[in-house]
Each structure stands twice: as structure tokens, then as C-alpha cells.
Amino acid sequence: MKLPEVLTHIPYFQTNQSIAEIEITGVEMDSREVKKGDLFICLPGEHFDGHDFVDQAIKKGAAALVCERALDVSIPYVVVPDSSRAMGSIANTFYKYPTTGMQLVGITGTNGKTSISYLLEEVFQMNHHKTGLIGTIQMKINESVYPVKNTTPDSLFLQKSFHTMKEQNVDTTIMEVSSHALDKGRVHGCDFDVAVFTNLSQDHLDYHSTMDEYLHAKSLLFAQLGNTYNPQHPKFAVINEDDDAAGVMKRSTAQPVLSYGIHKEAAIMAKDLHLHEKGTTFTLSTPEGETLINSSLMGKFNVYNMLAAAGAAIASGVKLEVIKKALEASKGVRGRFEPVEENQPFGVVIDYAHTPDSLHNVLQTMREFCKGKVRVVVGCGGNRDRTKRPLMADVAMEFGDHAIFTSDNPRTESPEQILDDMTEHLSGGYDRIVDRREAIEYALGKAQPGDMVLIAGKGHETYQEINGKRYEFDDREIARELLKQLKESK
Numbered sequence: 001m002k003l004p005e006v007l008t009h010i011p012y013f014q015t016n017q018s019i020a021e022i023e024i025t026g027v028e029m030d031s032r033e034v035k036k037g038d039l040f041i042c043l044p045g046e047h048f049d050g051h052d053f054v055d056q057a058i059k060k061g062a063a064a065l066v067c068e069r070a071l072d073v074s075i076p077y078v079v080v081p082d083s084s085r086a087m088g089s090i091a092n093t094f095y096k097y098p099t100t101g102m103q104l105v106g107i108t109g110t111n112g113k114t115s116i117s118y119l120l121e122e123v124f125q126m127n128h129h130k131t132g133l134i135g136t137i138q139m140k141i142n143e144s145v146y147p148v149k150n151t152t153p154d155s156l157f158l159q160k161s162f163h164t165m166k167e168q169n170v171d172t173t174i175m176e177v178s179s180h181a182l183d184k185g186r187v188h189g190c191d192f193d194v195a196v197f198t199n200l201s202q203d204h205l206d207y208h209s210t211m212d213e214y215l216h217a218k219s220l221l222f223a224q225l226g227n228t229y230n231p232q233h234p235k236f237a238v239i240n241e242d243d244d245a246a247g248v249m250k251r252s253t254a255q256p257v258l259s260y261g262i263h264k265e266a267a268i269m270a271k272d273l274h275l276h277e278k279g280t281t282f283t284l285s286t287p288e289g290e291t292l293i294n295s296s297l298m299g300k301f302n303v304y305n306m307l308a309a310a311g312a313a314i315a316s317g318v319k320l321e322v323i324k325k326a327l328e329a330s331k332g333v334r335g336r337f338e339p340v341e342e343n344q345p346f347g348v349v350i351d352y353a354h355t356p357d358s359l360h361n362v363l364q365t366m367r368e369f370c371k372g373k374v375r376v377v378v379g380c381g382g383n384r385d386r387t388k389r390p391l392m393a394d395v396a397m398e399f400g401d402h403a404i405f406t407s408d409n410p411r412t413e414s415p416e417q418i419l420d421d422m423t424e425h426l427s428g429g430y431d432r433i434v435d436r437r438e439a440i441e442y443a444l445g446k447a448q449p450g451d452m453v454l455i456a457g458k459g460h461e462t463y464q465e466i467n468g469k470r471y472e473f474d475d476r477e478i479a480r481e482l483l484k485q486l487k488e489s490k
């Protein structure tokens with residue numbers, strides 16, 4: 001593709017020489033990966049600045065550069081105000097607008113994105129769609145799975161993946177859209193058909209300096225809805241009416257809104273809600289009619305997730321009876337309120353709660369049904385929002401009967417310091433065991449018949465990241481192993 005065509009949707013740019021005849025055969029953001037004929041995009045990052053690697057990119061055969069300032073190089077370059085957003089547009093053009101003509105559902109909010117995306121995958125598959133899914137756990141193209149580094153990957157990976165999906169006849173893609181992605185323009189150029197808002201509570205204040213900035217980043221998904229080059233209608237914003245941030249999301253979009261909720265009046269509602277030990281039962285009330293839902297998913301938070309999924313499915317034209325069937329068949333997502341059963345006389349649940357709000361939700365759900373004590377093993381990730389640490393500890397102390405504080409992924413921080421941050425303000429009444437395996441062993445050893453043990457924070461993760469290195473660590477496997485040992489020792 002000729003460079004001017006690659007730049008079709010870049011409104012303002014300057015060049016150092018004529019670009020009319022420059023042929024581009026690939027687009028790359030990492031100098032180490034550049035191939036002959038590539039357009040190299042210089043991105044300023046947290047650790048490096050792509051502008052510092054143009055010599056390597058040129059040596060490897062870059063045909064041209066996209067950058068944010070004038071450079072002392074001989075090859076053509078294009079100066080743009082924001083190379084990250086420009087990369088979204090360029091990738092979209094280069095990969096031939098793959099999301100145009102595909103049903104694309106984007107889900108944003110602090111908690112519930114992964115859960116809703118898997119519910120929707122089940123709904124769409126039951127409705128005979130060929131699906132793509134991109135999120136925290138992995139990327140899926142039909143039944144094939146691929147690893148991802150980020151919940152929402154960079155725009156090059158994204159558009160290339162959408163392109164592959166189209167080649168494999170995917171007609172419907174569901175993706176999680178993180179606030180980091182919105183802030184960095186990773187989804188710039190994506191033609192979303194449905195945008196879902198789950199909820200907003202504290203997280204990521206290491207990246208966004210205030211809750212207002214975090215809220216603003218989330219609202220960008222709604223501002224972008226229908227605001228792409230060749231939007232195909234209709235578009236819908238599916239918004240949790242019960243959340244305080246609902247108003248901001250609604251005001252951010254020019255598209256029709258399908259609201260959902262339990263408490264406030266909304267287009268899609270759960271009525272006669274009954275939360276019980278084996279799941280939830282409620283009447284799903286929608287503009288398309290009402291239906292009874294009998295789900296094995298536990299807790300009120302999962303009812304919200306089902307309402308959001310129902311909203312996105314209705315907005316995508318799926319019939320209510322298909323939605324009912326899929327929601328009732330869903331067994332939930334790996335590492336999300338996942339029980340571990342080794343015939344022990346107490347409950348063990350693995351969950352990905354890593355924010356104060358999600359931990360609160362999960363503990364509250366367990367409390368309602370637990371006949372004995374709720375014991376919670378939890379830590380906080382390193383190099384992430386430090387201010388959520390004491391709040392997570394408070395939630396564990398208030399809603400659990402026995403808190404065991406331990407390590408999550410310390411990353412490059414001191415595990416002891418993270419635990420100090422969590423517990424400094426507390427005056428005791430908890431256990432602190434820095435080694436996560438030992439902490440789990442201790443909790444399981446203490447559990448009495450009728451108790452429930454929550455192992456929170458790492459869910460589906462199969463590693464523990466310590467000092468930049470990933471060690472094999474799977475809460476589910478470890479719990480299973482320790483439960484077997486416990487049984488044998490008795």
C-alpha cells in the first residue's frame with residue numbers, strides 16, 4: 001500500500017520529503033521486529049522512547065517513519081501530534097477496516113469485563129455466530145486460543161487480529177476495553193457496534209492520577225461509539241443504571257442507550273431476584289419481553305453481568321429465548337468464583353477479586369451462605385495502585401472472619417513493603433504470611449467443617465511475578481494439591 005493511502009485517516013501531519021511513491025509492506029512499533037518495507041511508528045513509552053530506535057529501524061529496512069518530532073534521518077518521516085492514536089488509524093487502514101462489517105462489542109468498567117465477555121461468547125455461539133474474543137485471559141478465534149500480554153492489546157496487534165478473524169469468517173467479536181487502552185488510543189479506529197459499561201470503583205490510580213481521570217478514560221469508549229470512518233448502524237450503549245458513573249457514560253455518547261439495573265428503573269432489569277446457595281434466579285425483564293432465568297452463577301454481581309450480557313445481545317439482535325438458554329447453561333469463567341472440590345468438609349473458592357469493590361462483592365456473597373467462618377487469603381499486586389492496598393485489607397477484615405494477608409504478584413516491589421502498605425493502619429486480628437503457598441496451606445489447615453476459604457486476587461493466572469520473573473503458580477492447582485495432602489494426613 002502506498003504511504004499516502006496508509007495515512008488516509010490522519011488529519012494533520014508534516015513530512016520531511018515527498019511520500020507519494022513510498023510503498024509500505026508492513027507496520028511495526030518495535031525496532032527489533034522491523035522488516036524491509038515496514039512503516040516504523042515511534043511511540044513514547046514508560047521505559048523507552050521509540051524515537052531513540054530509529055537508527056535500528058532504518059538499518060533493518062524501514063521504508064518510512066511516523067514520529068512526534070522532526071528527526072535527523074535520510075528516509076521519509078511523517079510527524080503527527082500523537083503517534084499512539086495515529087497508529088490506531090494507520091493499523092485500521094492498513095488491515096482494511098476489519099471491524100467495519102463485523103459486529104464488535106466493547107466492554108469497559110472496573111469489574112466484570114472478562115465475565116461478561118465469556119457470557120456473551122456463549123450467547124453468540126448459541127445463536128450460531130462465529131466469534132472472536134479478546135481479553136485478560138486470552139484471545140480466541142472460534143475455538144483456537146492465543147496468548148495476550150494486555151487485557152486490551154496495542155492497536156497493531158488488535159487490527160491484525162481482527163483481520164485474521166475476518167479471514168476465518170468471524171462475524172462477531174467481543175472485547176474488553178481497559179482504561180489504559182482508552183487513554184493510550186489502543187482502540188482508536190475500532191468500529192464498535194455495542195459499548196458496555198459495567199461499573200466504576202477504585203483501581204489503577206497508579207496510572208490515572210485521580211478517579212476523575214479514570215472515569216474520563218472509561219467514557220472515551222462511549223464518545224467513540226459510532227464516531228468512526230464508516231460507521232454501520234445501529235449502535236447501542238449498554239449502561240449500568242445503578243452505577244454512579246452511568247450519567248457520565250450516557251452523556252458521552254450520541255447513540256441510543258439501553259440501560260440495565262436491579263434497583264433503578266432501566267430498560268433491562270432483574271426482578272424478583274433470589275440469590276441462593278446454588279446460584280441465582282430472577283425474571284429478566286427487557287423491551288423484548290420477560291423470561292425467568294435460573295443460573296448457577298453466584299452473587300448479585302453476576303446478575304449485573306448477566307444483565308449486561310443480555311443488553312449487549314439484545315442490542316445485537318439476539319432473541320430472548322437464546323439469551324435465556326445461554327445464560328442458564330453458563331458455568332462461569334475460569335478463576336472467577338471457581339470452587340475447588342476435593343471432598344473436603346468446607347468450601348474453597350478461587351476468585352480474581354483484586355479491587356476493594358470486587359473483594360467486597362465476593363465476600364458478601366460468601367457470607368450470605370457460609371455456615372461457619374469465611375477465611376480470606378489475599379494480597380495486592382506490586383507496581384500497581386498503592387492506595388488500594390489498605391482498602392483491600394479493610395474489606396478483608398470487615399467482610400471476612402479470618403484474614404490472611406499474603407503476596408499477589410509483587411513484580412519489582414518488596415513483598416514485605418506491599419504487606420506493610422496493606423496492614424500498617426490495622427491494630428491486629430489478622431495473619432500475615434508472605435509466601436502465598438504457605439498462606440493457602442495455613443488457611444486450609446485452619447478451616448473447619450462449614451467454613452469457606454476464599455483465595456483471592458489471582459484467579460486464572462498460572463504464574464507469580466517476582467522481581468520481573470514469572471514462576472509457575474496456580475492457586476487452583478496448589479489448593480487442590482494441599483487439600484489432597486490434608487486428607488492424606490488425617
Ligand SMILES: CC(=O)N[C@H]1[C@@H](OP(=O)(O)OP(=O)(O)OC[C@H]2O[C@@H](n3ccc(=O)[nH]c3=O)[C@H](O)[C@@H]2O)O[C@H](CO)[C@@H](O)[C@@H]1O[C@H](C)C(=O)N[C@@H](C)C(=O)N[C@H](CCC(=O)O)C(=O)O
Pocket residue numbers: 029030031032042043044045046047048049050053149150151152153154178179180181
Ligand atoms: C503502562 C503500559 O501501558 N505499558 C504498555 C506499553 O509499554 P511501555 O510504555 O513500557 O513501552 P516501552 O517498553 O517503554 O517501549 C516504548 C516503545 O519503544 C519501542 N522499543 C523499545 C525498545 C527497543 O529496543 N525498540 C523499540 O522500538 C517499543 O516497541 C514501544 O513501541 O506498551 C506495551 C506494548 O503495547 C504494553 O504491553 C505495555 O503494557 C504493560 C505490559 C502493562 O503492564 N500494562 C498494564 C498497565 C495495562 O495496560 N493494563 C491494562 C489492563 C488493566 C485492567 O483492566 O485491569 C491492559 O489493557 O492490559
Ligand SMILES: Nc1ncnc2c1ncn2[C@@H]1O[C@H](COP(=O)(O)OP(=O)(O)OP(=O)(O)O)[C@@H](O)[C@H]1O
Pocket residue numbers: 109110111112113114115116136151176198199301302304305335336337351352353354357358359361362459
Ligand atoms: N459486575 C461485577 N461487579 C463487581 N465485581 C465483579 C463483577 N463481576 C465480577 N466481579 C468480581 O471482580 C473479579 C474480576 O472479574 P472480571 O475478571 O470479570 O473483571 P475484569 O473487569 O475483567 O477485570 P480486569 O480489569 O482485571 O480485566 C471477579 O473475580 C469478581 O470477584
Ligand SMILES: N[C@H](CCC[C@H](N)C(=O)O)C(=O)O
Pocket residue numbers: 151354380381382384408409457458461
Ligand atoms: N489487570 C489487572 C490485573 C491485576 C491482577 C493481580 N493479580 C495483580 O497482579 O495485581 C492489573 O494489571 O492491574
Ligand SMILES: [Mg+2]
Pocket residue numbers: 113114115135136137151176
Ligand atoms: Mg478482564
